Amino acid sequence: MSQPTTVKHYTRILSLWPKDSLRPNLPFTRTIERRATPYGVKPVSPPVEDAKNSDTSAGKPAPIAKSSPQAELPQINALYSLLENRYSKKYPISPGLLKPTSNPEHYDRLMEEIERAPKKSWLQAKMDEWKMKIRWQ
Structure with a gap:
């Protein structure tokens, strides 16, 4: 998988990911964006700075090192599996x-x-x- 393909996959995942109305200040898309930024993916939503952590560096997470696009394939597949509800379809729960x-x-x-x-x-x-x-x- 090449870098442009990685960017396409992450961009598609970010566009399809459901919005979290229960915790709008902590969307999972921020984690996906952070994982995808080394490949050139632009954030969908502007980052919201937390007032408590904006003046300290202790609250800021460490930067993610860019790995090969081929190494990102398992992470991209895992995100697609969550989007498609593969596990709830494969292992349905009884009523x-x-x-x-x-x-x-x-x-x-x-x-x-x-x-x-x-x-x-x-x-x-x-x-x-x-x-x-x-x-x-």
């Missing part, structure tokens, strides 16, 4: 696993909460946190 007899709605409620979390205000998040600390039984 009963997501509906334990002790609490069958647990995972459904968890997914609903994860979907609601990015839309909550700070106050709503704090109220939910306090509610979880009080037992209502």
